[in-house]
Amino acid sequence: MTAVNRVAIAGGGAAALASAILLAEGGVEVDVYELRPELSVLGSGITLQGNALRVLDRLGVWSEVCALGYPFDGLSLRAPGPGAPVIADLPEVKTGGPGYPAAMGMSRPDLARVLLRRAESLGVRVHFGAPVTGLQETPGGVEVFVASQSAGVFDLLIGADGVNSVVRSLIGIEAVPRPTGMGIWRTFVSRPAEVEHSDLYYGGPMYIAGYTPTGQDTMYAFLVEEAQDRSAVTETEAVEIMREASLAYGGPWESIRADLAAGSQVNYTWFTAHVAPAPWNRGRVVIIGDAAHSCPPTIAQGAAQALEDALVLSEELLAAEALGDPVWDAFHARRIPRAQAVVEASVQLGQWQLDHDREADAPGLLFGIAHRMAEPA
Template structure:
């Protein structure tokens, strides 16, 4: 294989570009937005994500521009510490078990590596037609250009154009829950990943992202059409976190600018197995978009890139590689989507009989720490 097209300039696409370029493959990457950038605030990178970043060779860059933690703390609603447990490192005993950083920072690291290693990036460009050939694909773009590729990779997110062009129609599933992510000053005592027990159907937590910064996440139920007005955001966040004590109460007045706040509603996608048609394959959110309840979305995207590269390097044919990639990825990613969705349901329905967040999350982290 000599030339690949990657559609989408997110975590999945950029990581895959790095992997393929290192195998001597010529990589074109197109992004439909005017810029390759990440919107939003912070991101929580759990152990599997750090392991994948290490395999990609960017772990040190990320740790140097983020905030590593070694403990997870759970608090009662009033701010009393309920539990603390260590987060084992997947990389080395002296390294963090979890990393918080700003999404744009992670994006910049991946983009810089991808372009420095030869990936050609074009923005404002998207495919409008993909014609499958026996051992290639011809692509027509929205600017009228055409390209001939040995492999096309759809890494273009939950509303993937590639998936729409070649795979069966798939509508993202709303979960009836939204999240406010708020960038805040980090109090000196917040040195761990922090989560509070829910106050009714509202969940709050913190991830440190820098020596002087952290982001707060606040999860709450929403109606399908809920779209908060920007000028309301500060009051909405303050109202949601009002029942909580401890650090939450201490930082409540620091929520004072709408530019600190990023709102998202939760939707999921799980494309049926297999994730390839001919010489076109899906990965990342285009194939399996989850919610952040396990903080595993980025981890699954990064693992996709690593696995696809490994299988392309090892298999006798591209077809064999794509089959092996799907075999290794489908059940693991399906588990993440379904488990995170279950946790979301329990949070929005706090009286659900038998709900056991701690057990399910503990089992999930143990499973995700295993080989992929």
């Protein structure tokens, strides 16, 4: 017997689908309600650290992830300018343990498709074009309203509906993502043969320039600048802005610029961060993933933390016989300090760059967080 028998999940991202998979494996009836009309096929790449890979293996999708992604160990730092010389090769901590690579790059749409297929194979009902718009606690559950119509009464509603979470607002949690002062240009391009792991360039006109392989033939590239209002920029202008901003960087950036000139798409977002204070639940409703905490991608732990939320929540729900304070106390104890540490470290790394702090111990901070993440959630 488990604490829940029927669960509704708002959102269709990694945290939502991972929760659905794990609960369905445990015999729970699961309905996922996603605002978008269909699974998005747009997006650039994602870096999955070892602790994220450990959870993906637990989800039963490891072989597919390996087939579609690009595993790698290590990180190189390059100098800006012609030739982009490598100035340091840094080993990475295998946060998933010795059985997994330090990291894997992957296309975001590919990861979404893999998780969706796995969820549906377990009987999870995924409803697209189905926004959660309201909820009402009942004596024995929570009534969930989708597009203003009742979808029924559930034992639990999981709000895994992203940084702009409706569920978070519905239960009165006021913490919302705040800009950190940086903006990022991203593009999805072909992978030159010389790119075998992530490279980062510090210096030059951008705070950070870098790229990560996501497959045998693909990678995503990014440039981090001081946050600006880019809302009026057209797609054509965005491509040209990114191309021009990258001119200070050599090496594989020559190939990236060629792809930009050939029509690669570009997107721009601001870095934001937040951590909702405890508790993340209100009665039979709980938020996880980006709804509960978000951070800049400076240490590439966002996806890992969302997946860990899903894993820990599912473990606690499936191990308990009733939904009450012991479940929530255990969940919060395992998740909030860990997520808080990641968010604070991610923001600190960016702030040191904004402050041009040359004395900051960025490597020490990175390795400290990595060693902490190597311990299972």
